[in-house]
Amino acid sequence: MALDRDVVPNDLSAFWMPFTANRQFKKAPRMLVAAKDMHYTAADGRQILDGTAGLWCCNAGHARPKITEAVQKQVAELDYAPAFQMGHPKAFELANRVRDLAPDGFEHVFFANSGSEAVDTALKIAIAYHRARGEGTRTRLIGRERGYHGVGFGGISVGGIVNNRKFYGTLLAGVDHLPHTHIPENRWTRGQPEHGAHLADELERLVALHGPETIAAVIVEPVAGSTGVLIPPQGYLERLRAITRKHGILLIFDEVITGFGRLGSAFAAGHFNVMPDMIVCAKGITNGVIPMGAVITTAGIHDAFMTGPEHMIELFHGYTYSGSPIASAAGLATLQTYAEEGLFERAAEIAPYWEEGLHSLRDCPNVIDIRNMGLIGAVELEPIAGEPTKRAFSAFLAAFEKGCLIRTTGDIIAMSPPLIIEKGHIDELFGTLRDVLKTVH
Numbered sequence: 001m002a003l004d005r006d007v008v009p010n011d012l013s014a015f016w017m018p019f020t021a022n023r024q025f026k027k028a029p030r031m032l033v034a035a036k037d038m039h040y041t042a043a044d045g046r047q048i049l050d051g052t053a054g055l056w057c058c059n060a061g062h063a064r065p066k067i068t069e070a071v072q073k074q075v076a077e078l079d080y081a082p083a084f085q086m087g088h089p090k091a092f093e094l095a096n097r098v099r100d101l102a103p104d105g106f107e108h109v110f111f112a113n114s115g116s117e118a119v120d121t122a123l124k125i126a127i128a129y130h131r132a133r134g135e136g137t138r139t140r141l142i143g144r145e146r147g148y149h150g151v152g153f154g155g156i157s158v159g160g161i162v163n164n165r166k167f168y169g170t171l172l173a174g175v176d177h178l179p180h181t182h183i184p185e186n187r188w189t190r191g192q193p194e195h196g197a198h199l200a201d202e203l204e205r206l207v208a209l210h211g212p213e214t215i216a217a218v219i220v221e222p223v224a225g226s227t228g229v230l231i232p233p234q235g236y237l238e239r240l241r242a243i244t245r246k247h248g249i250l251l252i253f254d255e256v257i258t259g260f261g262r263l264g265s266a267f268a269a270g271h272f273n274v275m276p277d278m279i280v281c282a283k284g285i286t287n288g289v290i291p292m293g294a295v296i297t298t299a300g301i302h303d304a305f306m307t308g309p310e311h312m313i314e315l316f317h318g319y320t321y322s323g324s325p326i327a328s329a330a331g332l333a334t335l336q337t338y339a340e341e342g343l344f345e346r347a348a349e350i351a352p353y354w355e356e357g358l359h360s361l362r363d364c365p366n367v368i369d370i371r372n373m374g375l376i377g378a379v380e381l382e383p384i385a386g387e388p389t390k391r392a393f394s395a396f397l398a399a400f401e402k403g404c405l406i407r408t409t410g411d412i413i414a415m416s417p418p419l420i421i422e423k424g425h426i427d428e429l430f431g432t433l434r435d436v437l438k439t440v441h
């Protein structure tokens with residue numbers, strides 16, 4: 001592919017990059033200038049195999065024609081419509097399609113523009129819901145250690161990644177955390193690990209400590225991604241559901257990465273057959289093409305707000321771009337692409353091959369654990385003494401040099417390719433990783 005070198009600026013100083021080692025990047029930039037299907041094109045013209053679906057979001061692969069056309073058409077037809085007290089058809093259509101994909105009982109969709117916003121929306125709805133029902137004492141939120149729920153103040157408060165929290169003061173008041181489920185007994189597990197369901201019982205301890213009447217909601221990722229791929233132990237989510245139900249506490253699943261096919265099902269809730277009260281999603285809802293997030297709720301939650309005079313706003317919350325026409329058009333075309341190409345089923349079909357390839361890396365140097373579920377995989381490396389994160393980051397840099405995009409968090413390599421991945425790509429990705437792991441020390 002011929003590249004227009006002018007698209008890469010000489011001066012990289014103004015852009016303060018998110019979650020990036022800015023100084024390192026700007027010394028040796030890794031620029032992507034185009035993308036198609038399973039590949040990015042780097043600024044030097046190299047094809048880079050996308051092992052991470054962008055950032056867990058381009059589930060249908062890149063530059064898919066239906067989505068591209070839908071966005072182009074929408075921007076020419078209706079670029080923007082006010083989100084408050086006005087509507088446009090595609091937002092309603094998309095909400096219906098998302099409802100159709102969600103498990104039975106999920107009836108309503110509130111749109112945001114990112115996972116972080118959708119998380120904060122769900123937390124606010126949970127507290128307001130209890131208040132609307134006359135249980136205004138239920139304001140406490142429970143998250144989990146190692147949880148990632150985006151970067152809003154709500155999200156970092158219920159989240160459990162220390163670097164995302166410790167710089168930002170007191171965070172939200174009235175938050176507590178469950179222990180994480182990543183225990184050494186479960187090393188090398190394929191799929192759901194055997195040990196750890198009892199860790200859900202810690203919720204009983206928190207309930208006893210705070211009083212159930214003070215707790216609004218528990219939020220967890222059914223499969224945690226950003227913190228290094230933590231798969232729920234067998235029976236864990238079921239137990240969390242039983243305890244929350246027993247105490248009148250809402251359960252929120254943050255499905256920002258598990259939503260839209262990552263596990264081979266539309267949502268993790270359906271995959272594990274554990275029904276929360278709200279599902280948070282984003283990323284794959286528009287294939288990452290236009291920012292969008294959403295909260296999917298049961299009728300019970302929604303209807304609790306539908307009281308009072310009809311001319312009154314029921315929920316004092318929303319964003320200028322909630323359900324924007326272009327995001328809605330991208331979402332509709334994305335869901336159509338998933339359905340027409342049977343991509344969720346495809347992910348389920350190819351997942352065993354993915355699992356085999358991933359676990360074949362077990363004998364590579366410094367590998368201390370491998371885990372997987374659906375089209376998610378993690379390779380955990382022994383940290384270099386006194387230099388945590390360095391070994392995995394070196395692997396990331398080396399993989400990019402060799403033409404593969406992976407992601408790292410701490411000393412964990414996490415991969416989550418587009419659901420259109422072929423066996424040949426899987427061989428290439430893990431073959432490259434094998435070579436890389438031999439060379440990074």
Ligand SMILES: Cc1ncc(COP(=O)(O)O)c(C=O)c1O
Pocket residue numbers: 113114115116117119148149150151221225226254255256257282283
């Ligand atoms: C589980 C989870 N929740 C929330 C978010 C935040 O989403 P965003 O970056 O779109 O705000 C992420 C992003 O990776 C995520 O993985």
